[in-house]
Amino acid sequence: MGKIRRLVLDVLKPHEPTIIELAGQLSDLNGVEAVNISIYEIDRRVENAKITIEGDNIHYERVQQVILENGGTVHSIDEVVAGKMIIEDAETPQDALR
Amino acid sequence: MGFLYRALQRLQEYSDIAEIGEIARRYFAMNAFDGVLTIIGVLMGNYTAGVRSSAIVVSTGLSTCVAMGISGLWGAYLTESAERKRGLDILENHTLSDLSGTKIGRASRAAVIIVALVDGLAPFAAALVVLSPFFFSALLKDVTASYYLSLGMAMVTLFSLGAFLGRVSKENLILSGLKMIGAGLIAVLLSYLLDTG
Numbered sequence: 001m002g003k004i005r006r007l008v009l010d011v012l013k014p015h016e017p018t019i020i021e022l023a024g025q026l027s028d029l030n031g032v033e034a035v036n037i038s039i040y041e042i043d044r045r046v047e048n049a050k051i052t053i054e055g056d057n058i059h060y061e062r063v064q065q066v067i068l069e070n071g072g073t074v075h076s077i078d079e080v081v082a083g084k085m086i087i088e089d090a091e092t093p094q095d096a097l098r
Numbered sequence: 099m100g101f102l103y104r105a106l107q108r109l110q111e112y113s114d115i116a117e118i119g120e121i122a123r124r125y126f127a128m129n130a131f132d133g134v135l136t137i138i139g140v141l142m143g144n145y146t147a148g149v150r151s152s153a154i155v156v157s158t159g160l161s162t163c164v165a166m167g168i169s170g171l172w173g174a175y176l177t178e179s180a181e182r183k184r185g186l187d188i189l190e191n192h193t194l195s196d197l198s199g200t201k202i203g204r205a206s207r208a209a210v211i212i213v214a215l216v217d218g219l220a221p222f223a224a225a226l227v228v229l230s231p232f233f234f235s236a237l238l239k240d241v242t243a244s245y246y247l248s249l250g251m252a253m254v255t256l257f258s259l260g261a262f263l264g265r266v267s268k269e270n271l272i273l274s275g276l277k278m279i280g281a282g283l284i285a286v287l288l289s290y291l292l293d294t295g
Contacts (some may be wrong), residue, residue: 012200014189016115046192071202073195 003031004058005086008079009051013072019049025066031057050078054086100207112205116182121209122216127263129170131278133221134255135285136166137228142289145245151237152244159229163222171218178213182206224259228252249286256282 013022019037026035032055041048049072053063063072081087113119140162144155186206190197197203231247232236238244257275263273 009282013198014193017111017201021111043192045189069200070194071189071193071195071197071200073193 002082002084003056004060004080004082005056005083006079007051007053007060007063008060008073009053009063009067009076011049011067011072012046012061012075013049013067013070014046017070022049022051022066022070022072025070026051026053026063029059029062029066031055031059032063046076056091063097109208111201112208115202115205116209118205118209118212122213123214123266125170125174125217126220127259127266129166129217129260130224131218131256131281133163133166133213133224134228134252134259135281136162136221137225138249138252138282138285139289141228141245141248142286146290146293150241151258152232152241155241155244156229156232159225159232161230163225166225167218167222169218170221171214174217175210179210182210224255253279253282 013019019039023035023037026032026037032053034054036052038050039047040050051067060077067074079089137159140159141155144158149155183206186197186203189202228248228251231244231251235241235244238247256278260275260278261271262269263278266272
């Protein structure tokens with residue numbers, strides 16, 4: 001199976017542990033080279049985070065385990081890039097209609 | 099060493115998640131203060147009742163220390179676990195997941211134990227420090243000296259507690275310590291005035 005090189009996840013998590021903590025733990029995983037977490041919605045007790053992970057061999061189960069361990073839940077997997085290199089999504093005529 | 103370091107690191111992490119430090123500090127100051135004032139009451143009661151046997155003072159004082167310790171431990175354990183469970187339930191309603199097996203759940207359980215221990219040990223230890231001159235009363239000959247020394251210890255403990263709170267609030271340590279001593283002096287004075295004998 002091809003190696004996963006990029007993952008974009010939509011995660012709901014409590015305010016604590018912070019995204020600094022979460023980003024640190026995710027970046028410690030084998031096969032992960034960089035992590036970006038940005039908060040796009042904030043509630044009184046929870047927050048929605050967009051987590052982007054890049055690496056040469058990302059193991060989704062381990063990523064999910066770290067997120068669960070920190071009290072978060074993966075709402076959706078918004079983007080996956082796998083293979084020998086990272087490619088962006090191709091432009092289609094439908095995109096022009098947006 | 100590695101194990102101890104990891105344990106401390108985990109404790110620090112739990113403390114950050116469950117905000118244990120602040121609550122434990124509050125419980126510590128409040129209950130140590132309670133412990134000192136209660137033991138002042140016991141000492142003054144013994145003194146005005148004419149008790150001149152250090153064994154009786156030690157016995158009543160130790161019973162009071164133990165009772166305060168158990169009261170703190172039990173009370174804090176029950177109230178804190180109820181509050182923490184409620185907090186976790188509310189959070190679970192928001193995340194729509196079971197958080198008991200996560201770091202948050204473990205931090206919450208650790209908070210209950212740490213806070214209960216602080217709540218029980220603070221009054222116990224503070225009262226024991228105040229009572230300590232009576233353990234060495236054989237060396238002091240006169241039991242009245244033990245009473246004075248104990249009250250002196252009480253004032254020193256109160257001052258230290260005040261200074262500790264002063265450090266927390268970044269206020270004048272001496273002024274903060276003196277405020278605490280004020281409470282001790284009022285307790286001594288009122289107990290003395292209650293002397294009906």
